[in-house]
Amino acid sequence: MISVQSPGAFTTVQDLGRPGYGLVGLSRAGAADPVAIRLGNRLLGNWENTAALEMTLLGGTFQFHHGADVAVTGGACGPAMWKPFRVAPGGILKFGPITGGVRSYLCIRGGIQVPLVGGSASTHMHGALGGLEGRALRKGDVLELGSEEASGVIRSGLRPEVLAALAYRSTLRVTRGPQADRFDAANLARFHSQAYKVSNNSNRLGIRLEGPALSLSDGAEMTTEGVPLGAVQVAAGGHPIILFVDQQTTGGYPKIANVITVDLPSVGQLRPGDEVRFQQVDPSEAQRLILDRETLLRSEEIFL
Amino acid sequence: MTLAETCGCRLLYSSDQSLLLEFREASDRLLLTLDVIRAADLPGLVNLHPAYATILLVFDPVETTHAELAGHLLPLLEHAPKRASHGAIRTVEIPVRYGGTGGPDLDWVAEHHGITPADVVELHSAADYEVRFLGFAPGFAYLSGLPGVLATPRLDSPRTVVPAGSVGIAGTQTGVYPAASPGGWRLIGKTDLRMFDPSRNPMSLLEPGDRVRFIPV
Numbered sequence: 001m002i003s004v005q006s007p008g009a010f011t012t013v014q015d016l017g018r019p020g021y022g023l024v025g026l027s028r029a030g031a032a033d034p035v036a037i038r039l040g041n042r043l044l045g046n047w048e049n050t051a052a053l054e055m056t057l058l059g060g061t062f063q064f065h066h067g068a069d070v071a072v073t074g075g076a077c078g079p080a081m082w083k084p085f086r087v088a089p090g091g092i093l094k095f096g097p098i099t100g101g102v103r104s105y106l107c108i109r110g111g112i113q114v115p116l117v118g119g120s121a122s123t124h125m126h127g128a129l130g131g132l133e134g135r136a137l138r139k140g141d142v143l144e145l146g147s148e149e150a151s152g153v154i155r156s157g158l159r160p161e162v163l164a165a166l167a168y169r170s171t172l173r174v175t176r177g178p179q180a181d182r183f184d185a186a187n188l189a190r191f192h193s194q195a196y197k198v199s200n201n202s203n204r205l206g207i208r209l210e211g212p213a214l215s216l217s218d219g220a221e222m223t224t225e226g227v228p229l230g231a232v233q234v235a236a237g238g239h240p241i242i243l244f245v246d247q248q249t250t251g252g253y254p255k256i257a258n259v260i261t262v263d264l265p266s267v268g269q270l271r272p273g274d275e276v277r278f279q280q281v282d283p284s285e286a287q288r289l290i291l292d293r294e295t296l297l298r299s300e301e302i303f304l
Numbered sequence: 305m306t307l308a309e310t311c312g313c314r315l316l317y318s319s320d321q322s323l324l325l326e327f328r329e330a331s332d333r334l335l336l337t338l339d340v341i342r343a344a345d346l347p348g349l350v351n352l353h354p355a356y357a358t359i360l361l362v363f364d365p366v367e368t369t370h371a372e373l374a375g376h377l378l379p380l381l382e383h384a385p386k387r388a389s390h391g392a393i394r395t396v397e398i399p400v401r402y403g404g405t406g407g408p409d410l411d412w413v414a415e416h417h418g419i420t421p422a423d424v425v426e427l428h429s430a431a432d433y434e435v436r437f438l439g440f441a442p443g444f445a446y447l448s449g450l451p452g453v454l455a456t457p458r459l460d461s462p463r464t465v466v467p468a469g470s471v472g473i474a475g476t477q478t479g480v481y482p483a484a485s486p487g488g489w490r491l492i493g494k495t496d497l498r499m500f501d502p503s504r505n506p507m508s509l510l511e512p513g514d515r516v517r518f519i520p521v
Contacts, residue, residue, distance in 0.1 A: 022353040022362065023342075024500070024508035025438035117502045127442040128483065129502035176305065178316050178324055224439065224446075226353030226360025228322040249353040249360075250439030258319035261365060283305070283370070286320035290365045 001065040002108075004141040008060035008095065013112050013131035013143075014105075015051045017245065018120035027247045028229070029124040032103050032204060032268030035166060036074035038297060040107030043071045043084050045152035050111035051121035053137070055104045057271070059095020060137065062106070067091070068145065069109040069154055075101025075269055083157035084109075101168055101269035109154065110146040126205055126246045155303040162302040168266045171277045172259050175286050177232060179222065179254035187214045191256055192278055196240065200272040204246040207270055213238025216254060224252040230259035230267065232278070242267055260286040262293045308374050310381050313337075315374050321365045323373060325381075330356040330436065330448075333386060335513040340384045346376050354437040354512050356446070395515040398480065398495050400429070400471050402520055406494025413456050413473060413490050424492060425520055427451050428478065433516040438508065443482035443500025445510040450478045462488035469495045471518065482508075493518075 004011075014037065017030020031037040031054055038048040053060075059077045064087045071084045075098040087093060098104050114121050114132055123131025132141060180188065191214060199208035214234055227233070231243045233253040242259060243251065244267065257278060259267055270276060281289075296302065305317040318324040327334050338354055341361070348368030353360035363373055402425040403410040414421040433449035440446075455476045463486065466472070470481045472489030481487060482499035499509050510516065 019350040019362070021442070021507070022351040022360070023438065023512060024442060024506070024510075025440065025444055026442040026507070028351065118507065124442075127500075127502070129442075134502065175317070175320055178318055223356050225326075225355045225358040226324065228319040228353075228360060228362060230319060248440060250355045250437065260320050283317060283320060287365065287369065290320060294366045 001145060002068075002143050003063045003065070004060060004137050004139055004143070005063055005092065006061040006139055007137040007141070008055050009058040010056040011060050011137045012054050012123035012125070013051050013114055013137075014054040014122045015120055016049045017122050018118045018124070018130065021118055022226070022249045025249050026118075026124065026127055027245070027249050029122040029127075029130065029204075029245055030120070031105065031122070032245055033074050033101075033105070033265040034268075035265045035297065036103075037105045037107065039082070039158065039302075040071045040073035040105050041111075043073075043082070043155045043158070043303070044069055044107055044109040045154050046107065046109060046111055050107070050146070051114065052105045052107040052112060055095060055098065055106065057102055058097050059104055059106075061092060061094040063092045064089065066145075071107045072104055073107065074104040075099065077104035082163060084154050102271035103268055108145055109151055110148040113144040113146045124246055125203075126248075157304040158302055159304055162296065165296065166265075168269045169263055170266075170275060171279050172263045172266060173281045173286070173289075174232065174257035174259050174278050175281065175283055177255035177257045180256050182216050182218060182254045183214060183234075183256055184217050187216075188256070190214065191240070192280055195275045195277050198270045198272050198274045198276065202270070202272060204244055206244050206247065207242040207267060209240045209242070209276065211239070214240070214256070222252055222254055224250050227251040227255065228258060230261070230264055231255045232257040232259065244268075260289060262286075262289045307370055308378060310378050313381055315377065317370060318360060322360055322362045323370050325359045325361060325377065327357045333384070334359065335436075336386070337381060337384045338512055339392075340380050341377070344376070344380055346373065348373065353439070355439060356436055393513070393515055395517060396510060397517050397519050398471075398497055399519045399521040400493040400495050402428075402493035406467075406470065407492045409459075409472075409490040410492045413454070413492055416456055417453060419453075424454065427454055428473075428492065429518045429520050433478070433518075435510045435512050435514045435516060437512050438510065441482060441485060443508040443510070445479060445499075445514075445516070447478055447516060450476055452476070454478075456490050458488040459490065462486050466491065467494070469497065469499070471495060
């Protein structure tokens with residue numbers, strides 16, 4: 001059991017999400033940085049999909065009623081990143097501001113136990129479901145931990161070259177969006193060359209970007225259609241929005257591009273005020289990167 | 305980028321883990337095709353986001369590829385039924401208290417159309433609706449079938465809170481708010497049914513293709 005002495009700025013229970021409910025308008029949710037949670041769990045001998053705490057901007061303070069092995073991954077949040085350590089019974093973990101990213105994951109051997117909704121522990125804020133009562137953690141909350149019996153071996157850490165290969169990017173690679181042809185060459189070129197600033201008004205639903213507005217050749221009107229994770233929509237004002245993990249499943253704005261899967265963890269680490277750029281890649285390149293990344297993540301050679 | 309075309313549908317590249325099946329227009333064919341895709345249990349397919357005239361197919365890019373998924377889809381599209389068989393259609397009845405505190409815009413809607421509130425209730429509850437898709441929020445169903453005479457513009461400035469269960473009209477659409485949210489629809493009534501309940505299986509009262517009747521209570 002752990003008690004929440006302070007929830008930090010915004011902390012939720014997350015796992016790898018709840019796919020399969022797009023039919024009823026519910027998006028997948030899950031960790032904003034899925035690589036960080038997968039590796040945190042693997043370091044502890046957990047299944048990759050084990051529930052952990054996703055802390056945003058400012059970490060929380062948690063008291064452990066029993067001893068536990070934990071690993072902190074994602075944006076830097078204290079000295080002991082990406083390597084398991086032991087918390088003594090009654091021990092308190094206090095996290096500060098998150099740097100080098102915006103989200104850190106507190107993974108615990110055995111995982112966080114909450115009632116599953118649609119097979120997942122992840123909190124969906126827009127749908128107010130999953131996690132702990134469908135909401136962010138509050139001071140005084142108590143979380144149950146799972147059994148350690150089924151867990152595998154605990155690793156001592158990750159090879160530095162693996163962390164280097166997974167470094168967060170400020171240039172996001174994108175494939176061409178289904179409505180890219182609604183933008184003329186000058187606007188497409190501008191989208192791929194200028195820097196955007198991440199708006200304060202960004203969250204798990206979407207990352208809003210500020211910068212010189214784009215204009216559409218024939219207006220922003222289109223029939224609502226199904227939209228994927230990482231789609232870069234350009235709303236009527238001409239500013240791009242990256243649809244993110246708690247996204248709406250359908251949208252009615254033209255999509256100029258789509259962030260490639262391997263760069264989605266970097267989207268999850270964008271902090272308000274950060275600068276981002278977009279770089280177009282071919283679908284075949286995006287696919288190759290996915291397979292390379294997956295080979296790396298599944299390898300046993302990544303551990304020290 | 306078009307990946308394939310068949311029977312008046314196109315398969316478009318949407319992202320490195322999704323493709324978009326696009327129909328020429330919103331039609332029952334989309335709903336029938338959706339049923340066929342759901343029943344086929346395609347390898348690597350993890351999610352479906354249907355809309356008016358499109359179905360987004362999200363897949364696990366480690367398990368399958370655009371080309372492989374398209375290869376499975378094309379024969380399904382060619383053989384999908386063009387018409388629904390009668391037994392398969394489900395009708396969901398939604399009891400509604402029209403007017404009063406739950407339907408504060410009923411009188412305004414009536415006046416706007418030069419009819420009585422009772423006429424609005426009669427017209428709204430006599431029509432057969434169909435769920436085209438769900439989106440905007442979990443459990444929010446886009447319904448077709450609102451009688452043209454009830455088409456009503458949205459509020460000039462949206463309400464900051466619309467209670468869950470509110471039944472509203474916006475333009476040519478009608479629908480039920482599954483959860484409290486801001487909203488600009490004209491509210492004509494309220495239902496006590498929970499449109500979306502995460503602790504229930506299924507979570508959503510409505511699915512694409514369901515027929516809907518509003519029953520005045």
